[in-house]
Amino acid sequence: MPTPTYLIELTDDSRTGKLVVPMQRPEIQRPAADFVFDFIGAGDPARLAREKHLSDADLKLLGHLRGMVFEPDGPDLVIRDGVSFEANREVLDPDASLEEYFLPRRRGDADVYLCQIEVVGHDPDRARKRQMLAYQVMFMLHRFRQGYEVRADEVDLLRDLTEEAEQRGLLRFDMGKQTFVPSEDGLKAHDSLLAEARELVRRYDLFSDCDEGPDGEPLFGSGHGRDLRVPIYELAGINPFRARFVLGLGDDEWDAMDEWPRKIRDPRWFDELFAFVERCPTIEDVGRDRLERLFDAGRAELRGDADYSEPEYERVSGYGPGYYRDPFFANSWWWLLLLV
Numbered sequence: 641m642p643t644p645t646y647l648i649e650l651t652d653d654s655r656t657g658k659l660v661v662p663m664q665r666p667e668i669q670r671p672a673a674d675f676v677f678d679f680i681g682a683g684d685p686a687r688l689a690r691e692k693h694l695s696d697a698d699l700k701l702l703g704h705l706r707g708m709v710f711e712p713d714g715p716d717l718v719i720r721d722g723v724s725f726e727a728n729r730e731v732l733d734p735d736a737s738l739e740e741y742f743l744p745r746r747r748g749d750a751d752v753y754l755c756q757i758e759v760v761g762h763d764p765d766r767a768r769k770r771q772m773l774a775y776q777v778m779f780m781l782h783r784f785r786q787g788y789e790v791r792a793d794e795v796d797l798l799r800d801l802t803e804e805a806e807q808r809g810l811l812r813f814d815m816g817k818q819t820f821v822p823s824e825d826g827l828k829a830h831d832s833l834l835a836e837a838r839e840l841v842r843r844y845d846l847f848s849d850c851d852e853g854p855d856g857e858p859l860f861g862s863g864h865g866r867d868l869r870v871p872i873y874e875l876a877g878i879n880p881f882r883a884r885f886v887l888g889l890g891d892d893e894w895d896a897m898d899e900w901p902r903k904i905r906d907p908r909w910f911d912e913l914f915a916f917v918e919r920c921p922t923i924e925d926v927g928r929d930r931l932e933r934l935f936d937a938g939r940a941e942l943r944g945d946a947d948y949s950e951p952e953y954e955r956v957s958g959y960g961p962g963y964y965r966d967p968f969f970a971n972s973w974w975w976l977l978l979l980v
Contacts, residue, residue, distance in 0.1 A: 644751040646742060648675075650701075652708060652759045653766060657701040661692055668742065668755075673734035676725065680705050680759075681717050705759055722762030727755055729808060775885050776904050777805050778833065781822060782889050783900060784811060785830045789819040794901045837890025840883055846938050847872045858937040870920035871931055872938075880917050888913070 646668055650659040661679070668675075680702065682688045689699055710717040725732040727741035742753040760767070780801055784790075790798065802820055805811040810826035813819075822830060851865035852858060859865065873880040888894060903909045923931055 644753055646753050647755070649754065649756045650680075650705065650759075651757075652705060653761055653770065656704055657697070659694075659698050659701050659705075661694075665739070668738040670738065671735055672725070672727070672732050672738045672741070675738055675757075676709070676719075676734070677717075681710050682706075708759055708761055720762055722764075722767070724760045726758045726760060729756075732757065771881075772907065772910055773801070773804065775882075775910065776801050777808070777810065778885070778889065779894070779900070779904050780805060780820075781810055781826055781830055782833070783895075784820045785822050785827070786895065789817065790901075797901050797905065833886055834890055837886045840878075840887055841890070843942070844869050844872060844883075846942060847934070850934060858934050860938065860941060866921070868921065868926060868931070868934065870917055871923045871926050872935060874923055875928075875931055875935055880920070881914050884914060884917050 644665075646663040646665060648661045648663055650661060651657065679688065682702075685699055685702060688694065688702075694702070709719055709723055711720050712718075725734075727738075728743060730741070732741070738755065741757075742755045745752045745754045760770070780798065802811060802813075805820075805826070806813075809823055810829055811820045812823045812826075814821045846860050847869045848867045849861050849863065849865040850858065850868045851860075851862040869883075870880045873883050894900065897903060926934075
């Protein structure tokens with residue numbers, strides 16, 4: 641039986657170039673963070689070039705990625721603030737075995753496994769565009785799930801978005817209906833979005849009306865309180881911009897919106913949508929201690945609901961990077977923790 645081949649395709653989010661690296665199975669069974677530090681941050685690139693048969697062009701690209709990812713901290717290297725990593729379009733967990741991210745690719749009779757790793761830079765404008773693309777694809781998936789039939793004059797307008805969705809396996813073109821429809825994975829992804837919206841409502845709507853009694857005790861639903869969902873989201877490690885967007889999809893907020901293919905291409909539409917989040921108080925505005933007491937009081941009140949189950953919060957969740965500002969704990973924070 642032939643030995644499987646493991647390949648990593650390494651690039652950055654500006655597609656400067658692509659580096660293909662052959663890997664041995666013991667190498668990919670280690671945590672993903674080891675690959676980042678041992679390969680991208682290699683202290684002896686010449687030795688690495690000999691071991692991995694890298695060309696001069698490969699070494700040049702590796703040097704570009706190294707400068708993009710790392711900055712010096714005395715004699716050591718640390719990952720730059722805001723830099724993150726994606727593997728096959730998913731956020732790369734630094735603690736997970738890299739082997740988990742390899743996907744099979746048939747090449748003749750050989751068993752080839754491929755992992756496409758993308759270094760996402762800390763350029764705020766580029767990060768904003770990437771996140772807007774994710775929201776546009778989510779919006780489009782929602783409308784096509786509802787049976788929207790694309791018009792001829794909208795095909796070119798949506799082409800890059802539909803191609804992105806097809807590459808992710810979320811949409812396919814139905815020749816009979818002459819429009820896009822969700823794939824099986826797209827249906828699951830859409831169901832997951834709606835479930836996410838329901839959970840946000842169930843766990844956090846309580847914090848949309850927060851007040852204090854005479855003795856400073858938290859009060860909810862008085863009709864005179866403040867909406868503190870945004871800082872509560874951030875306290876729980878949830879991206880408030882994504883939460884706002886997912887809630888809009890779950891509430892069918894934009895189902896009657898005319899000319900949606902054109903509107904979602906306009907950054908001003910997103911600016912208006914997220915203005916609410918920008919105006920909301922932050923953790924610092926409310927005070928962390930005060931907000932944590934409010935959070936605990938809200939959870940205690942929710943426990944009185946027979947349908948409530950205690951949430952298990954993870955500081956690094958499935959939420960993508962912030963649209964304008966990072967969530968409370970950005971993914972890069974976890975990479976830095978590995979150095980402590």
